[in-house]
Every structure is written in C-alpha cells, then in structure tokens.
Amino acid sequence: MNINYSRILDLILNEIIPLTYTNVLKGNKIFGGAIISKHDLSTICIGVNNEIENPLLHGEISTINNFFEKKKIEPKECFFISTHEPCSLCLSAITWSGFNNFYYFFPYEDTKDKFNIPHDLNILSQVFNVINGKYNNSNPYWQSFSILNEISKLSANDELILKSKIDKIYKKYQDLSLKYQISKKDNHIPLN
Numbered sequence: 173m174n175i176n177y178s179r180i181l182d183l184i185l186n187e188i189i190p191l192t193y194t195n196v197l198k199g200n201k202i203f204g205g206a207i208i209s210k211h212d213l214s215t216i217c218i219g220v221n222n223e224i225e226n227p228l229l230h231g232e233i234s235t236i237n238n239f240f241e242k243k244k245i246e247p248k249e250c251f252f253i254s255t256h257e258p259c260s261l262c263l264s265a266i267t268w269s270g271f272n273n274f275y276y277f278f279p280y281e282d283t284k285d286k287f288n289i290p291h292d293l294n295i296l297s298q299v300f301n302v303i304n305g306k307y308n309n310s311n312p313y314w315q316s317f318s319i320l321n322e323i324s325k326l327s328a329n330d331e332l333i334l335k336s337k338i339d340k341i342y343k344k345y346q347d348l349s350l351k352y353q354i355s356k357k358d359n360h361i362p363l364n
Contacts, residue, residue, distance in 0.1 A: 175251055175275065177323050179213050181337035184277060188255055189344050191220045192231075199224050199359035202287060202348045203231030206253045207239045207271075216250060217242055223361045231255065232262035236269050247271040255345075256283050257318075259292040260300060267313045275317045277341065280305040287349045291363045 188204040196202055204220040219235030229237075232254055239247075247270035254276040258266060266274055284290040296302040309316040323334055 175322075176213055177319065177326070177334055178337070179208075180251075180253055180275065180319060181334060181341065183208065183215065183253060184255060184341055185337060185344070187215060187218050188220065188253075189341075189348070191218055192255070192348060195220045195222060195224075196348050196352050196355075199355050199361070200352075201231075201289060201361070202255070202345060202352050204255045205232045205235035207235060207247075207250045208253065209245060210249050210251055213251075216244060224359055227362050228261065230259065230262050232258050233265055236265055240269075251275060256280075257292070257305065257316075260295050260302075263307065272314045273317070274314060275319050275322070277319045278345070279318060279320075287345070288353060 183206055184204075188206055192202055192204045200223050201221040204218065206218045207216045208214060209216060217235060217238035219231055219233070219238045221231045222229040222234055232252075235252075235254075239250075250271065252266060252271045252274040254262070254274055256278045257276045257280045258274065278286075280293050280296075284293050293305050296305055296307070320338070323331055323338070326334075
C-alpha cells in the first residue's frame with residue numbers, strides 16, 4: 173500500500189500533537205513519532221519526547237520503545253512517521269531497529285530556526301562532520317522522505333486539499349514551541 177498523506181497529516185494532528193502537548197507542559201521538547209502498518213495504515217503506536225524522565229527518550233526513541241513493547245508486526249512492514257527530521261541518535265535507532273523508511277514533517281532547518289532547537293544540526297556537524305544535515309537519505313538501511321516535499325509532488329488539486337491540514341500543523345507547533353521555550357529554563361534536560 174502506498175502512503176496516504178491525508179492520513180499522515182491526520183495522524184500528526186489528532187494522535188501525535190495531543191500527546192506532545194501533554195509532555196511539553198511537563199517541560200519536554202516538541203518531538204513525536206508514530207509507527208503505522210503499511211498494510212492498512214492503522215496506528216501501531218505513538219511516542220513523544222520524554223527527556224524529563226531520561227535525556228535519551230526523544231520522540232522517535234519513545235516510539236520505537238512502544239513499538240517493541242507491542243511488536244505485532246515486523247519493522248519493514250511499517251511506515252515510521254516523525255514530526256521532525258530525526259537527530260543522529262534517532263537516525264541510528266531507526267537503523268538498528270530495522271525500519272526501512274521514515275517520513276518527517278519539519279526539516280532540520282525548521283527545528284533550528286522556527287523552534288530554536290539547533291542541536292540536531294550542531295551535533296551532525298560537530299560530531300559526524302555532516303554539514304547542513306545532508307546525511308545519505310537513501311542507503312542500504314532505509315530511505316527518508318520529507319512529507320512536505322512528497323506532498324508538493326502531488327497534483328495541484330490534491331496539494332490544495334491538504335493545505336489546510338498543513339497550516340493547522342504549523343500553527344499547533346508554533347504554539348507548542350512557545351510553551352516549550354517558556355518552560356525550558358526550568359527543566360533539567362542537558363541540551364535544552
């Protein structure tokens with residue numbers, strides 16, 4: 173089955189964002205993820221950032237942990253959805269977990285510029301010498317896809333239909349980011 177972008181946007185809006193909101197109020201970052209079945213696009217699990225509990229519990233890591241607690245199907249039978257382009261920790265976790273794909277909504281540049289969380293690009297550059305986040309997005313382990321870039325390849329009419337959902341996601345994440353930025357000085361996350 174091909175990925176359905178309307179379903180993915182609904183997943184972000186209706187399943188990931190509500191959990192993210194709860195965790196941002198606790199002082200966590202705005203990142204989240206989901207794993208859905210390639211067969212019927214049903215949600216297998218959701219995960220959101222929980223760095224207050226453990227600095228390694230990024231959104232994707234929480235999602236992967238939730239997946240393996242349930243493990244109903246193999247990772248290669250799933251689509252991995254991430255709200256933001258995964259950091260180096262999460263790229264490695266996706267690889268080691270056996271997922272052969274991931275789709276993300278916000279690219280690194282948005283994470284850095286719109287959400288004032290520059291660590292992904294800084295770590296990729298300073299530790300791995302990956303400049304501007306240009307990792308190999310198609311490799312023997314997986315392929316990565318920008319949800320927004322993929323939507324831009326659709327017909328103008330299909331893209332227009334999805335625009336209102338995209339706009340809602342942008343607005344909700346602006347609100348979440350503001351809440352996080354206000355509260356981050358009070359949390360004890362190493363890289364806040």
